[in-house]
Each structure stands twice: as C-alpha cells, then as structure tokens.
Amino acid sequence: MYYQIWNFFLKEDKYIYWKEQIKVNKTCNKVVWQKIVDFLSLVEQTFQLKSQLAETDSLEPFLKLAKDNGYNLTAEQLAWFLVTRRQIWDLFDFAQKTPSLKEELLIAKNPQQFVNIAADNGYSFSVEELAWLLIEIKSSAEIVSINNSVGEILTGSNYGRIDIGYWIWLAEDWGIVPPFCHRQKPGNILFEDANNPFLLDRCFLPKSYLNQRLLVSINS
Template identity: 55%
Template structure:
C-alpha cells in the first residue's frame, strides 16, 4: 500500500510541491503521527479497505474512502508523514553509502548537530520526526531482538540496506529515544508468560540507563 501513497506525494512531479507545502504548514504532533502510522499498519494487511484504497486514482479519492471507513485524514497530514519519513530515510541511506558522512553523523553530540548536518546535505526534518521514526522502529516487535537479560547486547534488524542499530543507539545516547525496547508495559506484574514481549527477560536497559536524562518528554 505504501507504493500507492508514494505515487500521490513522491513522484518527480508531485514531490517538490508537497515538500514546499509541508515546510510552510503548521507543525504536526505525535498524535497525528501515531494516527497515520496506525492507519498505514491497518491497510498494509489484506482487507476490504486495502482493496478499496488500491483502486483510488487520486489522493482526493483515497482520502474520501478512508473517511468513509472512519479514518479522518487530510492530504496535508499524509503528505507530512510520508515526506518527513522519506527525508529521514534518504539521509540515512546516503550515510550508509558514504562512510565519511556516516562517521560525521555518528560523532554528533546532540540532535541539533545531527539535524544541521542533514540540512547541509539537503534533507529537511525535525528532531521530533527523527525521534518518532526511531521510536516506531525500536518499539516494533518485528524489528527488535533482545539477545540477553543484562542489557549488554541487542540487535536491530536492517531496513533495506540501512543498519538501524547505529541510529537508534545514537538517539538513545542523546536521550531522544527511550531506552526500553517497548514503550508501554501492561499491568500484569513483573512475572508472566515467557512469550510476553514485556516480560523482564525480554526487555533491555542499555549501559548508562539510570543516569540518562530523556528529552522525549519535551517533544
């Protein structure tokens, strides 16, 4: 389904227009990000709504079908989500291919430095957008693998050819991404099913957790 949305916003003829619109628009928030993220997760699965949306020939029709099915979205919100993510992914992809840029980004001491270097390379995104994307990646059970119970090792899968562990670890170091592998824990006590992803043995605390000052609360 993402390729359909990509066509609406990221083709050669559409991308410059929407990129300009997003930079001039009001700043969206975490609620909007989460709303669109959850919507995309739903329509990535085979279901009647996904089939209807695949038949949409233009963004207005796509939005109307979504609204008819209870999803209140706007073109601007979808464009912001898609283009912000594209900017971040393109920046990380370039870094993966360019060792000097990768080292420069990994050497940054705070997210402001990172954003500035990305901007100098022609990529425009905010600290918040970077944090939200990395949080989504880290909190996804399909991407995060816990190797032990001590917090000394963890593995985050590649996405495409981009190794995500570098960037999630860097954002943890800054305090931009929470250190837990999962963001919200169910109220079932400390012990439970061994397959429960929130069971203590399957969560990790990286080195330095107890002296970290998280910035995410201010986002």
C-alpha cells in the same frame, strides 16, 4: 505499506512539489503523526480496506476512504508524514554509502547538531520528527528484534538494506528515544513461563539507560 499514496506524494515531480510545500507550511504535530501511523496500521489489519485503497487512482477517494474509517486526514498532513519520513530514510541510506557523512553524524554532540548536518546535506526534518520515527522503529519487534538479557542486540537491526541500530543507539544517548522494553506492559511476570520474553531478565534496556534524560516536548 503505503499503497497508492506513494504515487500521490513520492513520485519525483510530486515529491519535489510537496517537499517545498511542507517546508513553507509545517504545522503538523505528534498527534497527526500518530493518527496516520494508526490508520496505516488499520489498513494492514483489514484486507478489504487494503484492497480498496490499493485501487484508488486519485487522492480524493483515498482521503474519503480514510474518513469513512474514522480518520479525517488532509493531503497536507499525509504529504508531511510521507515526505518527512522519506527525508530521514534517504539520509540514513546516503550516510550508509558515505562513510565521512556517517562518521560526522555519529559524533554529533546533540540531536540539533545531527539535524543541522542533515540540513547541510539537503535533508530537512526536526529533532521531534527524527525521534518519532526512531521510536516507531524501535517499538516494532519485526524490524528491531531485541531479546538479550544483557542489553545487546542478537538479531539483525537492519531495515531493508539500512542498518538502523546506529541511529537508535545514538538517539538513546541523546535522550530522544526512551528506554522501554515492550509496547504492552505485562501482567504478573513472576509466574509466567520461563520462555516468556517479558521476563525481567529478557528485558532490553539501552546502554545509555542510567543517564537517560528524555526531552519533554517529544513525549508530550
């Protein structure tokens, strides 16, 4: 998905550099996060743009191509987006290999305690950043396929080798991931085909739906 920007930001020496930089200068927000998500989604849908970006050998032409396609991004913004995501994914990966850490994270009483435990283990990100990533994952039918009429996950909830279901359920209980069924609101579902996944009885709601309390700052 990320093409050459992996090399620009996530190779070991550059990753260490950018990790320190974003720790000092963390000025990005949800608007920037979503803009980068949208740009990368556009890349996935545009063969020519995908090919052009794959051929870039430095950051400047990469940023120029993004700008030419309507996305005015900075190196700092891309670094924040990529490094923060890697921090979260690395935590999930490490927790999966470390039962004691996984248990400690799963019994966290609130998202800030979860983030603090992550920081104690060398992984730095905010509650908001954790929520944005988990919402993005949950809204992707390709990664988390949910289609059970009683709210259970029938298909696998793995992203690569990482089981993401634990963290989505935990975030739902905290109220930082909202209870939603689909990204696009359906039309008149009462007269649709019986196999339509948008039908009410096919709609997924998390187990914590009835006591959901969403954090305003994450959805604003």
